[in-house]
Amino acid sequence: MSSQKQSSENIVAQKYDRCLADLLVKAGVGFSAGVVASVILFRRRTWPVFLSTGFGMGAAYADCDRSFNPARVPGTRIAVATQTPSPDASGK
Template sequence: MASLTPTPASPSKPTSSEDIVAQKYDRCLADLLVKSGIGFSVGVVASVILFRRRAWPIALSTGFGAGAAYADCDRSFNPARIAGVRVLQQPPQESK
């Protein structure tokens, strides 16, 4: 039976930047689908149980899920936006 896990890239072959960006976009899309789906599910349950079948809890919780996924994706592409992280400049190196 074949394994479904991807094989790691060989250490001698560097990963191209296009592949890294594509992996980040794939992760972001998967995260968006999962978090929006969970938000939608929570909204449906809340709508049926608490709010007499109104539509706004579904839209609100789906939006919360999409917003959380967007924030995670933004941190993935721009790590300087992570709270508590500072970007410092390197001191100039002396040439010999």
């Protein structure tokens, strides 16, 4: 990327676009796996399709949540800034 600063709207838009693309990919993979499982294992029932699509959407939601809120990433610590004591206004 270039060294120019990006606006916050562009950063949020890029994160949102990544989340939407991730949702489509993971839901599609879940749907495909559900169709295959339904045809091969479950005698053409519909619940494996819905279940695996839901798992894909849930995984995409979790990734998107971590993208927008990095404090939810397991193993990360949020460092609290220490405040230095300000000089007393009375000059003591």
